[in-house]
Amino acid sequence: MEITSLQNAQVKKWARLKQKKYREAEGRFLIEGMHLVEEAGKAGLLTHILCTKETVPPCPDIPCTHVTRAILDKITGSVSGSDIAAICRFPDRSDENASRWILLDRIQDPGNLGTIIRSAYAFGYDTILLSEGCADPYNEKVIRSTQGALFHLCIRSCSLPDAVNDLKQHGVPIYATALHKDSIPLAQLSVPDTFAVLFGNEGQGVSEELLAMSDATLFIEMERFESLNVAVAAGITLYEMKQKRHP
Amino acid sequence: MEITSLQNAQVKKWARLKQKKYREAEGRFLIEGMHLVEEAGKAGLLTHILCTKETVPPCPDIPCTHVTRAILDKITGSVSGSDIAAICRFPDRSDENASRWILLDRIQDPGNLGTIIRSAYAFGYDTILLSEGCADPYNEKVIRSTQGALFHLCIRSCSLPDAVNDLKQHGVPIYATALHKDSIPLAQLSVPDTFAVLFGNEGQGVSEELLAMSDATLFIEMERFESLNVAVAAGITLYEMKQKRHP
Numbered sequence: 239m240e241i242t243s244l245q246n247a248q249v250k251k252w253a254r255l256k257q258k259k260y261r262e263a264e265g266r267f268l269i270e271g272m273h274l275v276e277e278a279g280k281a282g283l284l285t286h287i288l289c290t291k292e293t294v295p296p297c298p299d300i301p302c303t304h305v306t307r308a309i310l311d312k313i314t315g316s317v318s319g320s321d322i323a324a325i326c327r328f329p330d331r332s333d334e335n336a337s338r339w340i341l342l343d344r345i346q347d348p349g350n351l352g353t354i355i356r357s358a359y360a361f362g363y364d365t366i367l368l369s370e371g372c373a374d375p376y377n378e379k380v381i382r383s384t385q386g387a388l389f390h391l392c393i394r395s396c397s398l399p400d401a402v403n404d405l406k407q408h409g410v411p412i413y414a415t416a417l418h419k420d421s422i423p424l425a426q427l428s429v430p431d432t433f434a435v436l437f438g439n440e441g442q443g444v445s446e447e448l449l450a451m452s453d454a455t456l457f458i459e460m461e462r463f464e465s466l467n468v469a470v471a472a473g474i475t476l477y478e479m480k481q482k483r484h485p
Numbered sequence: 486m487e488i489t490s491l492q493n494a495q496v497k498k499w500a501r502l503k504q505k506k507y508r509e510a511e512g513r514f515l516i517e518g519m520h521l522v523e524e525a526g527k528a529g530l531l532t533h534i535l536c537t538k539e540t541v542p543p544c545p546d547i548p549c550t551h552v553t554r555a556i557l558d559k560i561t562g563s564v565s566g567s568d569i570a571a572i573c574r575f576p577d578r579s580d581e582n583a584s585r586w587i588l589l590d591r592i593q594d595p596g597n598l599g600t601i602i603r604s605a606y607a608f609g610y611d612t613i614l615l616s617e618g619c620a621d622p623y624n625e626k627v628i629r630s631t632q633g634a635l636f637h638l639c640i641r642s643c644s645l646p647d648a649v650n651d652l653k654q655h656g657v658p659i660y661a662t663a664l665h666k667d668s669i670p671l672a673q674l675s676v677p678d679t680f681a682v683l684f685g686n687e688g689q690g691v692s693e694e695l696l697a698m699s700d701a702t703l704f705i706e707m708e709r710f711e712s713l714n715v716a717v718a719a720g721i722t723l724y725e726m727k728q729k730r731h732p
Contacts, residue, residue, distance in 0.1 A: 349596055353714045362708025387711070425728055461609025461727060464634070466720065467600045473717035474724045480708060481672055 240291070240304040244312055249305070252288070252313045252325065258374050267376040270314040270323045272296070277386030278326050288313065289322040300324075314378065328376070331392035333365040339405065339434035340476075341398055341412075343444050344371035345468060350440065351375065352383020353469035359387035361476040366391060369398040371439075398436075402451045405434050412436060414444045414452035415475055417465055421455035424475060429482040437472050487538065487551040491559055496552070499535070499560045499572065505621045514623040517561040517570045519543070524633030525573050535560065536569040547571075561625065575623070578639035580612040586652065586681035587723075588645055588659075590691050591618035592715060597687065598622065599630020600716035606634035608723040613638060616645040618686075645683075649698045652681050659683060661691045661699035662722055664712055668702035671722060676729040684719050 241249060254260040255268040269278055278284050279297040287295045287302040295302050307319060314323050340358050345351045351373045358366055373380055375393050402412055414436040436452060438444030458474050488496060501507040502515040516525055525531050526544040534542045534549040542549050554566060561570050587605050592598045598620045605613055620627055622640050649659055661683040685691030705721055
């Protein structure tokens, strides 16, 4: 099957998936580019592939529609001239067996959120809880920054104070990151097997409410007293906690 | 003095500084927002402040022109509705006394470049050398991501192979970062007082030519074999090298 008209009703329906409300209504999201389509295929999330006639799609079992490059640009809203895109179902992963959690408090920048998800996957985390006010993880910029890592993780939005209360009732210590000099230097932390680590908003850091609920606050020692980009701070924290568990 | 017309010749001249060729021709660049203007003031780089009548500019000695918010939006090309912007001279810092260098090979994304510069400053570096093909450090997205750190550093574009040869002739070891499993795990490196560390392009990493010239390649140990965003990888590397020098 091939579609060549930009006015085609199905093209308009696919293009709507750029908006969160349609993603949620249809339980589907949109990805673009061969690398992401391959990663979504490995994770079993593809429902439909859209590509130019010249492109060989990676998963022969998945329904595929040939479209023009102009249609791909319209659907994805990008100008990068991709020759493949796909529609995916949301991952349906449980955090029932999780032993380590990443909690994100109002991470607003899509690039930062995606980069943190990418690092989380690389450092062996499986569960990320997002507060209200975080960027939507199925936003196209977030997905691109994750390089596909989010297809493999359990990522859900919730009330972080409720989640923290719940974790504490199960004996899980909560470590918040902060710039306070009276926090524990990250390098001096003894890292248990089970814990949750909490990163906060780009400008304001972790909310006072969540800081007060945390078991300890950590800070990253620098040479000059400056702040770091939150995705960099998260990367350093996840790296150091991994080194401490498995030196 | 106050300017209210979007067609004013001086407004058009300031707005041209969004383009690299005009920045280089005039030896000036443009910044936006109170935090950056304050930081540029501390670094002695301000030549002219532009702000709305209601705004109190931070440096009373610097010439100031009142403009409308529409003019600020036109000059900065932003839609963030800043009420202050400024024209700056380029920092004129020497790397004569540098003992540690960061070398960046074709870091193309302005956000990544700016974030690396921000981390470099926090971890005590003073000199960053950029290859051809890096984003322009005076691009507005780079400046915003640095949070002003670039005002305080020596950042210059050069031929990286020439710079590496020069550093090696002075006995400075060059550490490249790579995903190769046969590299030295970052945590096992002995960090000397003087060295240069090299980070490479988002998709391709450090060029083969520069890898071949390096004294060692480093890799960051992860739980899953994945790649990290280059600004995160740089942040982790600078953090770990600092910890090893001053545990």
